[in-house]
Ligand SMILES: *[C@@H]1O[C@H](CO)[C@@H](O)[C@H](O)[C@H]1NC(C)=O
Ligand SMILES: *[C@@H]1O[C@H](CO)[C@@H](O)[C@H](O)[C@H]1NC(C)=O
């Protein structure tokens with residue numbers, strides 16, 4: 407079967423890839439000054455240099471009929487490692503090319519020296535170069551069948567066991583899992599499922615509760631709305647009004663022409679379907695801005711100023727007496743700041759949201775199977791047009807695209823749901839500006855299941871390299887995280903010496 411079905415619903419909820427790609431691409435481009443040679447470059451103060459390896463993994467860890475193997479890519483940086491026995495910081499790769507995460511998880515590089523740690527970045531199957539069936543991996547649902555978080559976690563466990571056996575000096579090394587976003591969910595789940603492999607985990611911006619019936623489906627968009635509400639007078643109100651204004655103008659051919667012209671769209675809006683796509687594109691733009699509302703200028707696929715929401719809100723100040731065109735003129739200026747900051751876009755394309763399409767297919771499949779994350783809006787507590795969560799419609803779309811149907815309740819069964827307090831040694835960090843914090847663990851569950859809050863933080867700001875413009879809250883968060891790493895390492899070493 408082929409994947410060509412329309413996937414509007416999926417696009418509405420499958421932001422994960424978008425956010426990771428934004429995050430990674432952004433930093434990848436930001437490390438402007440890097441001097442390439444082999445696998446190394448210098449970013450700010452730290453020198454990022456690693457070796458690439460491939461490990462032979464079972465395609466299916468859980469059944470015995472499919473006995474094939476594939477090559478999983480992983481990266482190792484042992485420049486700072488104290489051998490024997492120095493700790494290993496293990497990045498549980500998420501939905502993208504692992505070199506992106508390696509190049510852009512500056513925090514790990516920043517602490518490696520102090521901990522005497524080896525850094526390992528393991529690629530998630532079906533992303534980057536780690537393709538279980540090579541070029542056929544995405545060809546049909548049979549080949550996609552082994553794309554699950556459970557299989558990925560098993561890959562990580564087998565890889566760690568092998569590293570410990572094969573690397574001289576690593577036998578006694580305590581391993582700490584870490585990751586951001588879906589990678590953070592994997593880090594947390596990894597500690598829960600394989601406490602024999604890792605002494606603790608840092609789960610940054612990991613919405614492990616964004617699943618069916620764990621958090622209200624509207625919370626995500628409430629956070630997005632709050633970000634705009636606190637960033638400028640009338641800002642959220644203008645966006646809330648803009649949908650009706652678009653509908654009003656779309657009623658006539660001249661209105662459609664005006665909209666297309668005002669927004670500099672590459673392809674003029676012609677019908678209701680185009681207008682729906684246009685609205686969806688705007689909504690996604692506001693969400694993306696909320697995820698990357700960072701305190702310093704960051705270059706995404708296109709550069710953005712510091713605190714980009716405040717910057718766009720300068721255009722969204724119309725009051726109640728404004729006309730539809732006045733409101734939408736503001737919106738078009740705001741959107742232009744996002745897509746045309748350098749002034750080099752000749753037109754705006756509503757099929758593109760600056761995120762590229764790499765890795766998207768893999769995440770779409772995951773969203774269509776295990777990672778069912780209900781989202782909804784009501785237009786009252788959020789600034790979007792009301793849209794209910796419709797599992798059946800979502801399921802039908804998935805079926806049309808991949809020939810499989812999502813299992814809405816599975817995540818709650820297999821990953822512990824909200825009942826995880828019997829686990830230990832996991833830090834859940836969340837940014838107050840990050841919409842994904844709505845599905846995150848934001849209160850302490852026990853002495854060793856710790857929630858770290860970063861009120862001024864967007865999506866896993868703490869994993870990025872230290873920056874002069876970092877707010878104090880993220881500096882403190884990183885210090886707390888580092889102190890837990892040290893504590894876990896000490897605990898592990900103590901247990902080892904007791905065992906001897
Ligand atoms: C990461 O850095 C390495 C070394 O400079 C480079 O070869 C690779 O292309 C980078 N990856 C990405 C996705 O930027
Ligand atoms: C849209 O059209 C209606 C009816 O003409 C009008 O009352 C309203 O002010 C217009 N704009 C908005 C944002 O509702």
Ligand SMILES: *[C@@H]1O[C@H](CO)[C@@H](O)[C@H](O)[C@H]1NC(C)=O
Pocket residue numbers: 669670671742746748749750751752753754
């Ligand atoms: C992008 O900015 C440039 C420079 O301000 C402008 O000429 C161009 O029309 C803008 N593009 C769009 C699509 O508005």
Ligand SMILES: *[C@@H]1O[C@H](CO)[C@@H](O)[C@H](O)[C@H]1NC(C)=O
Pocket residue numbers: 672673755756757758
């Ligand atoms: C808009 O983007 C889509 C997806 O990248 C592309 O296929 C299409 O050609 C683009 N349209 C224009 C007019 O640039």
Ligand SMILES: *[C@@H]1O[C@H](CO)[C@@H](O)[C@H](O)[C@H]1NC(C)=O
Pocket residue numbers: 848849850856857858859886
């Ligand atoms: C959880 O506990 C830690 C350690 O006591 C503390 O630093 C942190 O602020 C607490 N988190 C929350 C959300 O209260």
